[in-house]
Amino acid sequence: MKVLYAQSGGVTSVINASAYGVLDEAKKAGLEIFVGIHGISGVLREKILNVTDRELEGLKTTPSAAFGSCRKKLKSQEDISRLFEIFEKYEIEYFFYNGGNDSMNTAWKLHEEAKKRGFPLKVIGVPKTIDNDLPYTDHCPGYGSAAKYIATAVMEATLDLRSMYVDSTRVFVMEIMGRHAGWLAAAAGLGWLNGIGADIILLPEVPFDKEKFLNKVDETIRRKGYCSIAVSEGIRYPDGFFVSDMGFTDSFGNRQLGGVGFTIAGMIRSELSLKTHVAIPDYLQRSGRHIASKTDVEEAEMVGRTAVKLAVSGVSGVMVTIERKSNEPYKVEYETVGLNKVADQTKYLPDEFHNEFSVTEKFFEYVKPLVEGEIFPTFRNGLPVYTIFREVEEL
Amino acid sequence: MKVLYAQSGGVTSVINASAYGVLDEAKKAGLEIFVGIHGISGVLREKILNVTDRELEGLKTTPSAAFGSCRKKLKSQEDISRLFEIFEKYEIEYFFYNGGNDSMNTAWKLHEEAKKRGFPLKVIGVPKTIDNDLPYTDHCPGYGSAAKYIATAVMEATLDLRSMYVDSTRVFVMEIMGRHAGWLAAAAGLGWLNGIGADIILLPEVPFDKEKFLNKVDETIRRKGYCSIAVSEGIRYPDGFFVSDMGFTDSFGNRQLGGVGFTIAGMIRSELSLKTHVAIPDYLQRSGRHIASKTDVEEAEMVGRTAVKLAVSGVSGVMVTIERKSNEPYKVEYETVGLNKVADQTKYLPDEFHNEFSVTEKFFEYVKPLVEGEIFPTFRNGLPVYTIFREVEEL
Numbered sequence: 060m061k062v063l064y065a066q067s068g069g070v071t072s073v074i075n076a077s078a079y080g081v082l083d084e085a086k087k088a089g090l091e092i093f094v095g096i097h098g099i100s101g102v103l104r105e106k107i108l109n110v111t112d113r114e115l116e117g118l119k120t121t122p123s124a125a126f127g128s129c130r131k132k133l134k135s136q137e138d139i140s141r142l143f144e145i146f147e148k149y150e151i152e153y154f155f156y157n158g159g160n161d162s163m164n165t166a167w168k169l170h171e172e173a174k175k176r177g178f179p180l181k182v183i184g185v186p187k188t189i190d191n192d193l194p195y196t197d198h199c200p201g202y203g204s205a206a207k208y209i210a211t212a213v214m215e216a217t218l219d220l221r222s223m224y225v226d227s228t229r230v231f232v233m234e235i236m237g238r239h240a241g242w243l244a245a246a247a248g249l250g251w252l253n254g255i256g257a258d259i260i261l262l263p264e265v266p267f268d269k270e271k272f273l274n275k276v277d278e279t280i281r282r283k284g285y286c287s288i289a290v291s292e293g294i295r296y297p298d299g300f301f302v303s304d305m306g307f308t309d310s311f312g313n314r315q316l317g318g319v320g321f322t323i324a325g326m327i328r329s330e331l332s333l334k335t336h337v338a339i340p341d342y343l344q345r346s347g348r349h350i351a352s353k354t355d356v357e358e359a360e361m362v363g364r365t366a367v368k369l370a371v372s373g374v375s376g377v378m379v380t381i382e383r384k385s386n387e388p389y390k391v392e393y394e395t396v397g398l399n400k401v402a403d404q405t406k407y408l409p410d411e412f413h414n415e416f417s418v419t420e421k422f423f424e425y426v427k428p429l430v431e432g433e434i435f436p437t438f439r440n441g442l443p444v445y446t447i448f449r450e451v452e453e454l
Numbered sequence: 455m456k457v458l459y460a461q462s463g464g465v466t467s468v469i470n471a472s473a474y475g476v477l478d479e480a481k482k483a484g485l486e487i488f489v490g491i492h493g494i495s496g497v498l499r500e501k502i503l504n505v506t507d508r509e510l511e512g513l514k515t516t517p518s519a520a521f522g523s524c525r526k527k528l529k530s531q532e533d534i535s536r537l538f539e540i541f542e543k544y545e546i547e548y549f550f551y552n553g554g555n556d557s558m559n560t561a562w563k564l565h566e567e568a569k570k571r572g573f574p575l576k577v578i579g580v581p582k583t584i585d586n587d588l589p590y591t592d593h594c595p596g597y598g599s600a601a602k603y604i605a606t607a608v609m610e611a612t613l614d615l616r617s618m619y620v621d622s623t624r625v626f627v628m629e630i631m632g633r634h635a636g637w638l639a640a641a642a643g644l645g646w647l648n649g650i651g652a653d654i655i656l657l658p659e660v661p662f663d664k665e666k667f668l669n670k671v672d673e674t675i676r677r678k679g680y681c682s683i684a685v686s687e688g689i690r691y692p693d694g695f696f697v698s699d700m701g702f703t704d705s706f707g708n709r710q711l712g713g714v715g716f717t718i719a720g721m722i723r724s725e726l727s728l729k730t731h732v733a734i735p736d737y738l739q740r741s742g743r744h745i746a747s748k749t750d751v752e753e754a755e756m757v758g759r760t761a762v763k764l765a766v767s768g769v770s771g772v773m774v775t776i777e778r779k780s781n782e783p784y785k786v787e788y789e790t791v792g793l794n795k796v797a798d799q800t801k802y803l804p805d806e807f808h809n810e811f812s813v814t815e816k817f818f819e820y821v822k823p824l825v826e827g828e829i830f831p832t833f834r835n836g837l838p839v840y841t842i843f844r845e846v847e848e849l
Contacts, residue, residue, distance in 0.1 A: 068616045072610075092717035097620040106590060122610050124617035129620055210837050214516050215467070221846055222465045222519035225492040226526055254834040255843045283847050318716065341733035346610035349745055352836060430836030440647040441747060441825030442605055447649050450475060451616060452678050 060088075062367075063151045065095030065102060067129055067158030067165065071201025072122035072208075074157060074187045074357040075446075079118040080363020081155050081185065082110060088371055093149055096450055098158070099165060107149060109378040109448055117446030119356065120436035122348030127451040128158075133165040139172055144213040146180060152180050153370045157363075159188040161198075165377055167398035170376040176344055178186055181370040184378030184398050185362055189345045191242035194404045195396035196380035200362055201345070203355030206246035209235060209289075209340075211432065213257050214250035217287040218340060221255075224285035230276065230327050230335040231287045232322030236344060238293040241408040243344070248418040249426060254261035258286050259416045261323070263293035264408050267302050272323075273330055275416055280333065290323050298322060320362035325332030349443050353432025358391065383407035389428035455483075455560045458489030458546045460497060462524055462553035462560070467517035467603075467743040468754040469552060470841075472573055474513040475758020476550050476580065477505060483766055488544055491845055492522035493553070494560060498536055503845055512767030514751065515831035517743030522846040523553075528560040534567050541575060548576050548765045552758075554583040554594075554798055558773055562793035565771040576765040579773030579793050580757055586637035590791035591775035596740070598750030598824035601641035603742035604630060604684075604735075604826065608652050609645035611733060612682040616650075619680035625671065625686025625722050625730040626682045629715030631739060633688040634658060636803040638739070642672060643682030643813040650822045651683045654811045656682060656718070658688035659803050662697050668725055670811055675728065682806075685718050728774045744838050748827025753786065760788040784823035799801075 062085045066074055085092050086191035092111045097101035100399075113340070118125055124200040131253035133139060138444030146154070156166040166184045184191055191213035213233060237243040250256030258279045261267065279286040294302045324335035362379045369377065377395035384390040410420035436443040459648035461469055473489075480487050491501035503521070515521055528534060532676045541549070552563040561579045568575035581588055586597035608628060615626040632638040638659030645651030653674045656662065672715045674681040689697045698714035719730040764772065772790035780784040833840040 061562040066617070070614055083522040100620050121613070123613035127620065128617045129621050130618070207836055212738050212742075212746055214837065214840065215743060217739040218516070218518035218840060218842075219465055219741040223521045223525070225495050225522065226524050249835075250837060253837050253839055255840065263525075310491065313593055318713075321713065335732065336736055338736035338738055339734040340738065341731055341737065342611040343607050343733055345608075346614040348610060349606055354836075371457070408568055432836065433830070433833055435828070435830070436826055440644075441602055441749075441827065442609065442645060442648050444648055445609065445613060445650070447613075 060152050061091045061093060061150050061283045062155070063093045063095060063102070063146070063149065064078070065157065066124040066126050067156060067161070067162035068099040070123040070345060071187050071189050071353050072129055072346050073200055073234070075118040075121045075125045076356045076359035077157050077185050077187060077200060077363040078125060079115055080360035081367055082427050084097065084364040084367035088367065089111035090153070094126045097143065099131035099133060100131045101127060103138060103147055105145060119360065120348065121446040122346040125448055126448055132161055133168050133360045138181070139168065142169065143172065143178060146178065152179055155183050155366050155370070157185040157187055160404070163398050164402035167376065167402060168291050169222065172400060175304045181373070181375040183366040183370050183375065185366045186378055186380070189243060190237050190240060192240040192405045194402060195401060196408045198390070198429055199385040200359035202242060203352035204347070205243055205344050206249065206426060207352045207430040208257050208344050208350050209243060209246040210249035210256070211350055212340060213247040213287065213289060214253065214255050217250070217255050217257070220258060220285050220287055226294065227334060228336045229280060229285050229323070229333045231248060232320045232324045232335060232337045234288050234337070234339045235289055235291050237291045237361040238264065239405050241291050241413065244289050244291035245408055245413060245418045245422055246426065249423070252423060252427070257289040260418060261288070261290040261294050262371060262408060262413055264413065265415055267294045268297070269326065273326065276327055277331055288389065290319055291325065292319050294319060305320045311447070333410055348436060351434060352430045353434040354429055356434050361393060367437045369395065386424060386428065389431070455536060455547050455759060456486045457548045457550065458488045458497070458541070458544065458547050459550045460493045460549060460552065461519040461521050462493040462557035464554070465493035465518040465523055465740060466582050466584050467599045467741050467746050468751050470513040470516045470520045471754035472508055472552050472580050472758040473520060473583060473753045475755035476762055477510050477663065479762035480520060481506070481760040482763060482797055485548070488546070489521045493526060494528060494537065495524035495526045496522060497540055497584060497708060498533060498603050500540060501694035502540070511615055514755065515743065516739040516841040520843055527556055527561040528563050532615040534563065538567065538571065538573060539724060539780045540779055541573065547574055549759050550578050550580055550765070553781070554581055555754070558793050559797035562771065562797060565793060570709055570772060576768070576770040577766050578770065579796070580760040580761045582754070584638060585632050585635060587635040587800045588796060589801045590796060592778040592786070593824055594778060595750060595754035598747035599742070600638055600739050601821060602825040603739050603745050604638060604641040605651070607735060608682065608684060609648065612645070612650050612652070615680050615682055621804050622729060623731045624675055624680050624728045625719070627715045627719045627732045628684050629734045630686050631684045631734070632658065634800050636686050636808065638683050639686035639805055639812045641821065644825065647818060647822070652684040654683045656683070656685040656689050657808055657815060658690065659743055659808065660810055661692040663692070664721065666788070668721065669772055671722055672726055683718065685712050685714055689714060706798065743831060744808070746829060747825045748829040749824055751829050756788060764790065776835045781823065783817060784826070815844060
């Protein structure tokens with residue numbers, strides 16, 4: 060009985076903990092284990108690694124996709140046929156695809172094709188996304204650690220700002236990932252649980268009103284001398300136009316997109332004459348394994364193990380979900396949802412979790428257990444030791 | 455016998471460990487302890503806090519300036535006289551100023567003025583800067599932790615990039631602080647000690663040659679598929695013009711400065727047609743206490759303690775320095791240098807520490823002990839617990 064596992068979509072700092080969960084559980088079940096390099100992109104080119112006898116423990120503390128990821132969508136019948144050739148050649152009976160929305164769509168197509176062909180393939184989706192916007196699951200592995208990174212970074216940067224505001228910078232802006240939903244930006248408010256966080260949070264769920272925003276900044280400055288702002292890359296004007304469209308082209312003629320942090324800071328400089336600083340953590344927020352959440356790492360591993368148990372018991376065509384059973388003490392159970400239901404849907408931040416410029420107590424209750432606990436990597440030479448498979452560079 | 459301690463200049467993640475060193479050593483010596491809020495800016499307005507009976511242990515794990523910092527330069531005789539009025543009123547005999555270049559200049563002026571007035575004031579400078587560009591000291595408290603933050607961030611972001619490069623982003627650019635010297639940017643290469651780091655480092659010490667740079671990116675992409683780049687905010691063209699001058703104004707009519715990461719990425723997009731991602735950690739790199747270096751924290755505390763011992767023994771007009779006595783085992787001694795010598799000088803990255811696009815073994819030897827060891831803050835609610843003095847907001 061042979062297993063194929065692959066990673067897909069934007070990475071997280073704990074997706075490899077899911078890999079470990081899948082691979083270790085498969086090993087325990089006595090299965091032979093193959094891994095696709097760079098998701099289905101690599102599988103299509105037969106870039107497949109037998110890891111049955113590899114030491115895999117290091118995956119638990121390594122961020123990003125240790126086996127490489129891809130953004131490939133499965134569209135052509137030719138690609139689907141090619142994948143089944145590979146499955147046949149390697150005698151794959153279990154396929155685990157670890158990713159987000161698009162990846163679940165891919166997994167669904169393979170599950171349907173297997174049924175059509177009468178091919179004995181069990182397909183299970185293993186969820187991951189820092190964005191936390193997958194439906195049918197209380198939350199998604201990857202989110203807790205990204206939220207912990209963001210909350211910590213905002214706390215530290217805000218302490219920096221309050222050190223300097225008397226005769227230097229008065230406004231700090233941090234641009235946060237999340238093109239559609241505000242789950243990550245919301246985490247910038249979490250530091251208030253320990254006394255310091257973002258004063259203003261701009262969410263994609265709230266249409267951006269420039270005047271109200273500038274008034275809020277001004278009021279904050281008058282009240283406390285400085286203002287710390289978290290802005291989601293996905294905020295839009297009421298007409299749906301992205302605020303991150305900077306409204307000009309650079310010296311090379313390219314339209315400038317994506318610098319919403321600088322756009323917001325520019326408004327504040329121009330209209331309130333205040334000195335600003337801007338941080339854009341970009342990849343750092345989704346790969347910051349050194350500050351991962353223990354809850355998140357453990358759940359990431361568990362969704363992987365659950366996927367294998369389900370497949371071995373004959374289940375196919377589902378994604379593993381996390382259902383919260385109680386909050387104090389925090390308790391979850393692992394359930395499933397049909398892969399076809401998950402694809403192409405977005406779970407937004409509920410109204411009760413936020414108001415216009417901030418988050419609510421209900422959000423704190425929701426997110427607190429997800430960032431709980433530390434599980435640091437090993438350090439050598441003063442730096443984290445991460446597991447690096449050189450095969451990822453040999454495509 | 456009374457002590458006044460204050461913080462000045464851009465903050466670090468360990469300046470409060472120096473504060474703890476000064477304040478705890480002063481407490482041991484039976485001195486009454488005052489702290490200036492927001493450096494001499496606050497002292498001039500008599501914003502002075504008696505912390506003799508405060509619990510200060512939390513300072514050791516709190517980033518940024520817990521007592522507030524300032525950028526004020528001491529220029530007018532009026533300000534100097536006002537400070538001596540305050541010193542007299544509070545019967546200050548020891549003044550410790552914790553900062554960088556400009557702050558040492560301030561300390562020097564106060565030392566000279568005290569001599570002139572026959573005022574029994576001992577003035578000692580306590581060094582701090584993430585930039586590591588203070589002369590007469592092997593290195594400076596604050597640098598090791600910022601270097602550790604940067605090295606870790608580049609490792610993690612590069613792992614992210616190598617996960618995604620097959621059909622998405624191929625170039626990652628991280629913009630790093632350091633307007634004059636390349637010490638911080640150099641740290642982006644440190645991850646190679648553990649197998650992954652920046653492929654290209656652009657230092658202010660090397661005039662920027664666009665064609666050679668683009669060739670190097672192209673060669674790296676051809677060889678390994680992706681390219682991770684660290685760029686110092688201070689890089690200049692051979693004619694001295696900052697590369698960070700983006701060459702255009704934004705939609706509000708402001709000249710765009712400081713986005714050197716985006717400028718570099720724009721060149722790569724335009725001329726090599728490669729998808730790029732840009733990170734600008736900004737304040738995060740100088741306030742990232744959650745990933746501080748143990749060596750750095752301990753040395754920061756020791757320079758503080760040494761300052762008090764010197765002052766009590768009658769020394770004045772010096773800054774504490776760190777002299778490296780051996781590398782394996784790493785051993786330092788604390789010495790002094792005249793405050794007048796330190797002011798307005800910059801220590802650049804030596805030629806033997808770098809080549810055109812990278813760092814050398816000699817740099818690794820130098821920096822390894824400085825990032826060694828971890829000393830994490832306490833966590834509550836899944837986030838660091840930092841010490842927050844509310845008085846900093848009451849100026």
